[in-house]
Amino acid sequence: xxxxxxxxxxxxxxxxxxxxxxxxxxxxxxxxxxxxxxxxxxxxxxxxxxxxxxxxxxxxxxxxxxxxxxxxxxxxxxxxxxxxxxxxxxxxxxxxxxxxxxxxxxxxxxxxxxxxxxxxxxxxxxxxxxxxxxxxxxxxxxxxxxxxxxxxxxxxxxxxxxxxxxxxxxxxxxxxxxxxxxxxxxxxxxxxxxxxxxxxxxxxxxxxxxxxxxxxxxxxxxxxxxxxxxxxxxxxxxxxxxxxxxxxxxxxxxxxxxxxxxxxxxxxxxxxxxxxxxxxxxxxxx
Numbered sequence: 001x002x003x004x005x006x007x008x009x010x011x012x013x014x015x016x017x018x019x020x021x022x023x024x025x026x027x028x029x030x031x032x033x034x035x036x037x038x039x040x041x042x043x044x045x046x047x048x049x050x051x052x053x054x055x056x057x058x059x060x061x062x063x064x065x066x067x068x069x070x071x072x073x074x075x076x077x078x079x080x081x082x083x084x085x086x087x088x089x090x091x092x093x094x095x096x097x098x099x100x101x102x103x104x105x106x107x108x109x110x111x112x113x114x115x116x117x118x119x120x121x122x123x124x125x126x127x128x129x130x131x132x133x134x135x136x137x138x139x140x141x142x143x144x145x146x147x148x149x150x151x152x153x154x155x156x157x158x159x160x161x162x163x164x165x166x167x168x169x170x171x172x173x174x175x176x177x178x179x180x181x182x183x184x185x186x187x188x189x190x191x192x193x194x195x196x197x198x199x200x201x202x203x204x205x206x207x208x209x210x211x212x213x214x215x216x217x218x219x220x221x222x223x224x225x226x227x228x229x230x231x232x233x234x235x236x237x238x239x240x241x242x243x244x245x246x247x248x249x250x251x252x253x254x255x256x257x258x259x260x261x262x263x264x265x266x267x268x269x270x271x272x273x274x275x276x277x278x279x280x281x282x283x284x285x286x
Contacts, residue, residue, distance in 0.1 A: 006057040012045050013062040019044040029055055033096055035169065039065075052098065052170050061170045063100045067190035068256070071247040073214050083202045084136050089129060090201055096126060099196055100170045103188040104180055108165055109134065109144040110215065111263035113179055116163035121150045137209050141216035142264065187215075187256040218245070219260040223267060232272055234258065 006025050011018040021043055028036050035052045040062075042048060050063040085093070108115040119126040127148045138144050147163060154161060154173075166174040175181050195208045218241060225240055226232060237258070238249045261267040 008051075008053055008057050008059055010040065010044060010051050010059045011062060012040075012047050013049055013064050014047045015045050017045040023053065023057065025057075028053055028057060031055065033098075033169075035060060035098065037098065050099070052100070061100065064185075064189070066186055067193050068186040068250055068252050070187065070190055070211055070214065070253060071218070071241075071245075071249050073210050074217055074245040074247060075213065077210065083205075084132055085129075085202065085205070087201070090205070092125075092129060093133065094196065094200060096123070098170050099189075099192045101167065102192050102195070103185045104167055104170075104172070105134075105146075106188045106191060106212070107180065107183060107185060109138060109146065110142055110212065110260060111179075112142075112145070113165055113263065114145045114147075114163060116147045116149055116154070116161065116166040116174075118149055118151045118154050118166065118168040118173070121152050124150070136205075137212055139209075141213045184252075187253055215257065215260065218249075219257045219264070221245075222257055223261055223265055226261070226267060226272075234272060237272070 004025060005022045007020050008023050009020050035054055038051050038053060040049050040051055048065050052060045054060050117130060130148050134144060164176040165179060172180050191208055191211045195204050197204060222237055234254050238254050241247060241249045258269055262269050
């Protein structure tokens with residue numbers, strides 16, 4: 001290791017194989033947020049994944065790069081109001097809201113899980129940006145419930161803060177029902193991947209809003225189907241969506257929609273999941 005580089009111990013989130021990588025010290029130390037996101041491309045194993053490295057050259061978290069392709073948008077896209085953020089504010093979001101953090105937040109808000117989001121005391125502007133962002137993204141779709149708290153407030157009164165899930169950047173500080181711990185984030189990662197693409201900006205923000213509304217419309221349609229028909233399985237639900245909206249629906253995306261029914265609408269899905277594993281086996285066996 002030279003005086004310009006440092007060795008970071010990392011672990012693959014998929015196969016858990018571990019190893020080390022060399023990083024440039026200056027890039028890590030100059031990170032304004034305290035964490036640097038690095039994409040690992042088959043350096044440790046055959047998998048590609050993201051790692052978040054702190055200024056002590058420690059891996060804080062690793063994240064899969066797998067994502068689910070979402071179906072086409074099923075509603076007519078209309079011209080919306082003026083952009084809610086200017087270029088500088090969009091850059092603030094990209095700088096301070098990590099992809100994994102946004103995946104966690106989307107998972108909770110779409111699944112009706114109340115979440116507390118902690119921000120650093122010296123960055124109070126993030127509270128306003130978060131609120132503006134969420135109000136825009138979920139407008140006309142899911143009702144959302146969250147709190148944004150300065151980290152010092154959480155530390156001083158954490159035993160009195162009645163929130164089942166609390167995150168700070170990429171760290172899960174509280175997860176009472178293990179909702180986020182080990183959760184499948186493949187659909188949310190797909191949303192986030194499009195948001196942070198190479199053309200990142202106001203248009204990708206609109207695209208993320210449309211993905212959220214699309215999921216809301218599709219899940220609501222399944223809800224009505226379940227009310228009308230008692231004997232259903234995931235295969236019939238996928239066929240219904242494909243015929244109703246002329247779209248292709250991945251099985252894992254359909255499972256994501258069913259989870260919205262379970263957590264957001266509190267619908268009993270007993271029996272609907274019965275042949276999910278069979279369908280996966282059949283698909284893999286082709």
